[in-house]
Amino acid sequence: MEPVKVGIIGCGAISGIYCRNLGKLRPVELAACADLDFARAQACADEYGARALEVDTLLADPEIELVLNLTTPNAHFEVARAALDAGKHVYNEKPLAVEREEGRHLLDLAAEKGLLVGGAPDTFLGAGLQTCRKLIDEGAIGEPVAATAFMTCHGHESWHPAPEFYYQVGGGPMFDMGPYYLTALVSLMGAVRRATGSTRITFPTRTITSEPKRGTVIPVDVPTHVAGILDFRNGAIGTIITSFDVWAAGLPHLEIYGREGSLSAPDPNTFGGPVRVRRAGDDAWREVPLTHPYPENSRGLGVADMALALRSGGAPRAGGELAFHVLDIMHAIHEASNNGAHAELTSACARPEPMPEGGLDA
Ligand SMILES: NC(=O)c1ccc[n+]([C@@H]2O[C@H](COP(=O)([O-])OP(=O)(O)OC[C@H]3O[C@@H](n4cnc5c(N)ncnc54)[C@H](O)[C@@H]3O)[C@@H](O)[C@H]2O)c1
Structure with missing residues (x-):
């Protein structure tokens, strides 16, 4: 199976463990990193062998299939919506969005575009x-x-x-x-x-x-x-x-x-x-x-599971409906x-x- 190329948006405190695990989980490959603070994207990309890009460039890059949204909660909706608008599948850190209407909008937009939405946490898959x-x-x-x-x-x-x-x-x-x-x-x-x-x-x-x-x-x-x-x-x-x-x-x-x-x-x-x-x-x-x-810190497991679902046509376990219900x-x-x-x-x-x-x- 061709690994799903992942672009991370938001290279802060939690991004390191995701990057380490994405390197180990076969269905995914970390391809690019972006952050409002470009220096953070650069540091993350250098450490984990990916490309550092501006957010808009990452979203426009045809190589990226899935956006891993690790921004702070108040940016989850806007970043995820932009990813879906750009034709990318998206997996958000928790919570899925701040407001219910935003969460619903993401699920509806994804359904309309034939894209997948997923969301943390994935600890329940451990x-x-x-x-x-x-x-x-x-x-x-x-x-x-x-x-x-x-x-x-x-x-x-x-x-x-x-x-x-x-x-x-x-x-x-x-x-x-x-x-x-x-x-x-x-x-x-x-x-x-x-x-x-x-x-x-x-x-x-x-x-x-x-x-x-x-x-x-x-x-x-x-x-x-x-x-x-x-x-x-x-x-x-x-x-x-x-x-x-x-x-x-x-x-x-x-x-x-x-x-x-x-x-x-x-x-x-x-x-x-x-x-x-x-x-x-x-x-x-x-x-x-x-x-x-997966007894060890496996943050990113839900992203890998979503990548498999994407290739096989199944439903991601850490999926949008679950994240929205929460x-x-x-x-x-x-x-x-x-x-x-x-x-x-x-x-x-x-x-x-x-x-x-x-x-x-x-
Ligand atoms: N820190 C933890 O231990 C931890 C654990 C589990 C989950 N989380 C979740 O992970 C998410 C991120 O948390 P964190 O601790 O890494 O936060 P952080 O503040 O350390 O990092 C967030 C990064 O996102 C960037 N960012 C914010 N808005 C952006 C935008 N619109 N476009 C591009 N980049 C943007 C910021 O510049 C920053 O580098 C949160 O949803 C949090 O709930 C954090």
Whole structure:
């Protein structure tokens, strides 16, 4: 199979791991890099053996089939729309877009043009969450009845070199970290029917303590503690908390509770384990060996899977409908808090196909 030539737009903090992995995953080849800051594109291209281009030149280059959009959230929509307009398939970092209407527009435009849209995260394609998927599908915990998902920390201004976007529209703990948890939950249990929640802003400003912006005070425009309740279409009830306001907590990352037992899933921001099961009557949790490949940081796996889908005519697992459903859920939780009522979801998506146990090369 001829590898799909990928052009990256946005060569910031997360681009390095993508570039390393694209070099290892057979269905894709990193061909070009672009950034508003050309020096970043140049540095990335030099390090990973690609061409550095201006954004418009990359979009006009007939060699590039797929644009990997690693810009900050507020640019996801414009960059993805430009890629689709230029006839390229596009895979966005999360969230798919900031507004629902933007996400919908991308899916409609892609359908009209016969192009594919995909979106991060792809951690649910890794060894840990695919093992969870297999356990649930094989009935290891019986019918899922509930789930909890917790992501608590004190924000990203202590380590990210340019953390402003985490506190602007499109950021906040739910839009930033929620996609890992929600994508994992939808992949394990299916679509969500309705959501409710409560949100708050605890600190109206944040002070950056990372370099090079140490001491800079930034405004907080979005809720930083978000608690949501999810009714899944299969009848299960999920509880999710994402927070940038918590100094310390003793909560699990992700657990699924079934009629016949419980499943402790790994951190959905990672690709590996541990995966643990405790069935009714057991007196302890049992760690389950991972059944699938990609336990290491494999960001880019979803891009490779999309490239295979592109060549074979199939559907990408980390596809646009899934990313849009997750965007819809995140908005629904915030809306429900503002309106004091449940928000019904109009979007839905099928559970993505499980990964082959032999990996993408199988
Ligand atoms: N940093 C992480 O650990 C991490 C992890 C997972 C996902 N992500 C996601 O990856 C995305 C990028 O995050 P980051 O941490 O790399 O941010 P970053 O600020 O370090 O890098 C973003 C890059 O995009 C460029 N850019 C912005 N708008 C652009 C435009 N319109 N056209 C071309 N280039 C543009 C910027 O110049 C910058 O170089 C975000 O969606 C984030 O949620 C980040």
